[in-house]
Amino acid sequence: MTVSRTGRAARLTATIVAALAVVVLGGCGGDQEGGSGSETPSPSPTESPVASEQPDEAQIVEVNGAQLEVPADWIVTAPSTSERATLGAPKDASGHSYGSGIFNADITLADDTExxxxxxxKVVPDAKRLPNAKFGGQTFFHFRELEGAESLDTYGTVIKGSEVTVAWGFNSKLATREQIDGYINQVMPTFKFVG
Incomplete structure (x- = not known):
C-alpha cells in the first residue's frame, strides 16, 4: 500500500473517531507542543487518563510480520495477520474512548524511512515533523497534525522493503497532550518486526 492510501485511510478513521467523541462528550481543554526532525530516543510511557490498574496481560497484534503489544483493556479490530489493525484506546469511566490507531504493514516503493x-x-503538508523515535531497534519518523479537535500522530519506518505505519487519532479537546502521549507510549515501545 502506498503512503498516500495509508495516510488518507488513517486520517479518515481519526476524523470519524474524533467527531464521534466530540458529539458524545463535548469539549475540554488541551495543550499542544512541537519539535524538530532530529532523532531522539523513544519517549517514556506516561499515565493514561483511565484511573484503573494496567492489566497484566497484553494482546499481540501482528500485521505482515510487524508486531505491537496492546494492553488487554484496549479494543483491537484485526481481520487477519495480513491486513491492517485498528487499536482502540481503552474506555474511560463513562464508557468512551478518546481515540485509536491504525496499524499497517505492507510493501512499499520507498527506498528507506526518510x-x-x-x-x-506531501500527503499531509500541514503536519509538523517531530523528532524521530526508535522502537524495536528501528528508526520511525513522527509527524503531528492538529486540525480543530483532532490530534493526528503518524509514525512510520521501512524494514526489508515493507513500510510499517501507525497512525494515531485522538480528540485533543477530550484528552490532554500528556494523556494522548501516554496512550501512544503504552503501545509504540513494544514494536517488533518478526518478518
Missing part, C-alpha cells in the same frame, strides 16, 4: 517520510509530508 524517503517514506518525504512522501508522508
Amino acid at each position: 524517503d517514506l517520510a518525504e512522501s508522508q509530508s
Whole structure:
C-alpha cells in the first residue's frame, strides 16, 4: 500500500473517531507542543487518563510480520495477520474512548524511512515533523497534525522493503497532550518486526 492510501485511510478513521467523541462528550481543554526532525530516543510511557490498574496481560497484534503489544483493556479490530489493525484506546469511566490507531504493514516503493517520510509530508503538508523515535531497534519518523479537535500522530519506518505505519487519532479537546502521549507510549515501545 502506498503512503498516500495509508495516510488518507488513517486520517479518515481519526476524523470519524474524533467527531464521534466530540458529539458524545463535548469539549475540554488541551495543550499542544512541537519539535524538530532530529532523532531522539523513544519517549517514556506516561499515565493514561483511565484511573484503573494496567492489566497484566497484553494482546499481540501482528500485521505482515510487524508486531505491537496492546494492553488487554484496549479494543483491537484485526481481520487477519495480513491486513491492517485498528487499536482502540481503552474506555474511560463513562464508557468512551478518546481515540485509536491504525496499524499497517505492507510493501512499499520507498527506498528507506526518510524517503517514506518525504512522501508522508506531501500527503499531509500541514503536519509538523517531530523528532524521530526508535522502537524495536528501528528508526520511525513522527509527524503531528492538529486540525480543530483532532490530534493526528503518524509514525512510520521501512524494514526489508515493507513500510510499517501507525497512525494515531485522538480528540485533543477530550484528552490532554500528556494523556494522548501516554496512550501512544503504552503501545509504540513494544514494536517488533518478526518478518
